[in-house]
Amino acid sequence: MFITSQWVDGNCFVASNATGHTVVMDGSATAGEKRGASPMELLLMGIAGCSSIDVVSIAQKQRQDVVDCKARVEAVRAETVPKVFTEIHIHFTVVGRNLSEEAVGKAVSLSADKYCSASIMLGQAAKVTHSFEVVEA
Incomplete structure (x- = not known):
């Protein structure tokens, strides 16, 4: 790569x-x-995309009828240079038909703990937390 x-x-x-x-x-x-996102914003976009791909894929493998998934990422940066991320929180809104909260929670956990390379890598430098909500389509 x-x-x-x-x-x-x-x-x-x-x-x-x-x-x-x-x-x-x-x-x-x-x-x-500004004509584009900052490099630090792109890091957050990367973690949102990486983890969202996992959540949707895992949920679908659990036979969940997902029709939409939105990730909102909020981060806190250090006040001094280098202004690294110290905290990152990812909140997923997963929309679907008859979704199981347990299945979506498992998908979020598997992404966070096992599959999302971006989240796991950034977790080496910052506290990364996750939450989710399920919305009926």
Whole structure:
């Protein structure tokens, strides 16, 4: 696996993966100047995507009729440089038909404890917690 990052101008960069998919990153502090997510926001997007893929996949393997899954990630950063994440909380809203709270909870736990590489890796540096709610479709 590899990516490249190419400077555009200012604090703006475009990252590309080996298959040509791109993401615009911008570290500008002023909202009007930002043309993309910050690198730290992209880390949180990665943990949201990685864990959500697991939750949906595991729930479906448990024969759960999932129709939507939303992950909201909130994080706290250290006040001094390096401003690493110290706490990360992921809340899943899983929507489906006749979902079992137990099955969804198991999917969240398996993702957190066994399968989500991003969550487990960031958990080495920050306290990562999870919660969920089930909503009937």
